[in-house]
Each structure stands twice: as C-alpha cells, then as structure tokens.
Amino acid sequence: MTERLQPGDAAPDFTLPDADGNEVSLAGHKGRKVIVYFYPAALTPGCTKQACDFTDNLELLAGAGYDVIGISPDKPEKLAKFREKESLRVTLLADPDKQVLEAYGAFGEKKLYGKTVTGVIRSTVIVDEEGKVERALYNVKATGHVAKIIKDLGI
Secondary structure, three states: OOOOOOOOOOOOOOOEEOOOOEEEEHHHOOEEEEEEEEEEOOHHHHHHHHHHHHHHHHHHHHHHEEEEEEEOOHHHHHHHHHHHHHOOOOOOEOHHHHOOOOOOOOOOOOEEOOEEEEEEEEEEEEEEEOOOEEEEEEEOOOOOOHHHHHHHHOO
C-alpha cells in the first residue's frame, strides 16, 4: 500500500506533460498554493463533474492564491479531448506511468462497488507556497468536493 501524505510533509516534486505535451512541474508553482487533485479517468461522469467544478471555481481559487492541477493516468491526447469537450480551464497533467500518483499515495487498493481493486484513489493534496503539504484528502467524492475545499479553506 502506498504511503499517504500528511500535513507538513514535503510534497513530492513532479514534472509531467500537460494536454498539449508541455512539461509542467510543481517547482514551477513555488510561491503559490497549489491544489493537486488526482482522478481516475478523463471523460468519465464523476471526473467530468469534478473537473467542471474546479473550472467553475477557478477564478475564486486563483483570487485566493491557489493554482489547480488535475492529474490522471491518461495520455496527453485524451486530456486534450477532455479539455476541449468540457471547456476545462484547469491544468490537466498526464501520469501514464503512475509514478506521481504513487508518490502522492493516490494509487493503490480501493473499494469499487464493494470489490477491492487497484487503481487511482480520488484524492486532493493542497500544497503551500513552500512546497509542503497543507492538507491531504483521500477517497474524496467527485461531487461537492470543490465546494467543501472552498469552505474548509475559508475562501
């Protein structure tokens, strides 16, 4: 089982391709707070709802000093389709090797319809300006999660 991150841990740095194949790294966001969320698959109902919620609240989050990055095991081409189809404005990164998902504790055993499976654990990690974990939320729900984050952060 992958270790879950705890508040105060150094957030594992990463460099991954975005939907256009450009490299994006966590280090490139130093000095800003970053909401890194992990989701199982682009173009699926729950993940679409979550990505649309983040997009709808992007200005509010950005105004409070937060950048938003979504990471899934999808390839950049699929992320580009997802972004175009849903008019997403959040940064979507591809982690087909699942190295970043594993580093963040967002890949491993989970329950799916009562069965234990191995896959992406829907998770959100909030990283502070110094690159430390402020909050680490695991097994979050796709619906209503963004509103809960905004409430919890006092935005």
